[in-house]
Amino acid sequence: MVFGLFVSNKVDDAGKATDIARNYLEKQHGNIGLLLFRVEEVKPNTNENIWIVVCSLFTSLGSTERAYYEIKLNVKDGKIEKVNKIEKPKWTNAN
Numbered sequence: 001m002v003f004g005l006f007v008s009n010k011v012d013d014a015g016k017a018t019d020i021a022r023n024y025l026e027k028q029h030g031n032i033g034l035l036l037f038r039v040e041e042v043k044p045n046t047n048e049n050i051w052i053v054v055c056s057l058f059t060s061l062g063s064t065e066r067a068y069y070e071i072k073l074n075v076k077d078g079k080i081e082k083v084n085k086i087e088k089p090k091w092t093n094a095n
Contacts, residue, residue, distance in 0.1 A: 013075045014042045017051035020078055021071040029059050040068070040089060049076040054089060 018039055026034050034057055041054040051073060056066040068089065072082040 010044070013044070013051060016075045017042055017053050017073060018055075020073050020075065020080070021053040021055055021069075024071060024073075024080055024083070025055070025057060025069065029057065032061055036066075038066075045072065049074050050081065051075055054086070056088075 021039075022034065022037060025037065037055065037057045039053065039055050041052075043052050044050070045052055053071045053073065054068065055071070056068045058065075059067045066088070068086045070084045070086050071080060073080050
């Protein structure tokens with residue numbers, strides 16, 4: 001059942017990465033901006049503890065366009081390694 005544990009750990013780490021990114025953005029933009037928070041992509045980096053979360057949100061009430069962020073973080077210690085505000089990814093069709 002080693003494969004099952006591996007998959008379970010990856011799912012747990014992806015969930016932790018998402019929570020860390022969301023908490024970071026809430027501190028930056030407040031909880032109103034997170035009402036329509038959306039995870040676009042979560043992927044592991046080459047270092048097993050480092051994950052990259054691409055997410056989007058409306059940064060203020062009345063915003064008409066989403067702000068997209070790529071957040072590189074360590075799921076083991078919860079540290080944010082790097083945050084980039086990015087253009088809307090071409091692979092997403094969502095508004």
